Amino acid sequence: MDSLHLGSYTFSSRLILGTGKFSSSSVMLEAIKASGTGLVTVALRRFNREQPEDDLFTPLSAIPGITLMPNTSGASTAAEAVQAARISRELSGSPFIKVEIHPNPQHLMPDPIETYEASKILAKEGFLVMPYIPADPVLAKRLEEAGCASVMPLGSAIGSGQGLATAEMLRIIIRESNIPVIVDAGLRSPSEAALAMEMGCGAVLVNSAVAVAGDPPAMAEAFAEAVAAGRKAFRAGIMQKSGMAVATSPLTAFLGPAS
Template sequence: MNRDNWQVGGQELSSRLFLGTGLFPDPYVQMEAIKASGTEVLTFAIRRIHLDSVEDDSILQHVEPQKYIYLPNTSGATTADEAVRIARLARASGLSDWVKVEISANKRTLLPDPIETLRATEILVKEGFTVLPYISDDPVICKKLEEAGAAAVMPGAAPIGTGLGILNPYHLGLIVEELSVPVIVDAGLGTASDVALAMELGVSGILMNTPVAKAKDPVMMARSMRLAIEAGRLAYLSGRIPKKKYASASSGLESLVIE
């Protein structure tokens, strides 16, 4: 494959998978899955991190920090002000300038609050953060987040952790069409075919956690996701054939003639 790197906030990346570090059964499985996934960006909840001493944190202590970009998230925040406070804490600890804005409006669905997310994105962009908001798959709000200065926009395919796959491929396709910053599908995917489909729709990357961490074999599933991303991306770049109603023989009619 030719080089197909991409950029987020001026940072060149080769892997198109962002991996969440929660929910793994233990640190060994987590580290093996991270390796197998080929990811360059790790994401985690800031509230769970031991910010006073990041190198001693129960999860991050196992990670070689120079090998990965950290994308801390504000999960647990319910307002823009809360998300902004959390993001500032993370930056002050030297963790990262990147932040995934995640503001939930409902504790059962954890669906993002679009108004608060837009507000937090505006504030954090002005403060110089590289902001990647998690948002619903609504093309209008996604465009507004881009206009507010988001480095990438991350629509959910379905609610977090549900594994329902892409509920609205039409919207996702529109979002890809209308935005010029990278679109990263964040949340709701279940398995490799969901990932491949998202990539075929033209998104730039995938963020996931549960489908890998809670698989029977998280290490093998991490590898599967890496391959699905590559397969979907190649299919997107190659251009799929149009769908036709009737068959057309692939080897020409003459090969069907029986002597």
């Protein structure tokens, strides 16, 4: 069985789903079920008496086999992220934490320094740390050495749908990593998820592409199939590119010349 291993957790699906931006909780829950995912992200927010239906813990906990991965979005420093992680663990009962620290709402690029500092502290506290990072091979290696369960480099900016703009850096990170590399952010279509998996990613994390699709549950299923196909292709061994044509049919023993 080809499974994704993160800490002591095993997931049969290599698709991680975000829960933001869905038109309703019921559509989001349908999409999660259709995706077959075992790991979903959530965000810690202040309880709002006017919008109590925002509480996702209760409905998500009712889905069998779902583990929560809270994120630290909203934090702009390591200290804020660490506090958010500790509170989230109380709530989720899960050791997973997506360290997400982006100080600038214009581009939402992760702050590598604060992310590294927070990840180092949280790994020591026993969290399964999943840092959202720029596609930087040096940072990825430092985070692996700090004890992170995975690294999650961005394909492109959050919610941008620009796909695998960082593909060449991702290839280096994958080649150098001994922990799963999970492409997080920027994926727009299932073919991009398949490509990420063919490159050797351990998983992909998708949110907007499913949440804003015309039919989110159908798109979730399409992503699941693409991720599975990409992974299967990676394991099967993809042929090398050649600069020249390489014949598939014999070039000899054809009919004699026409008279």
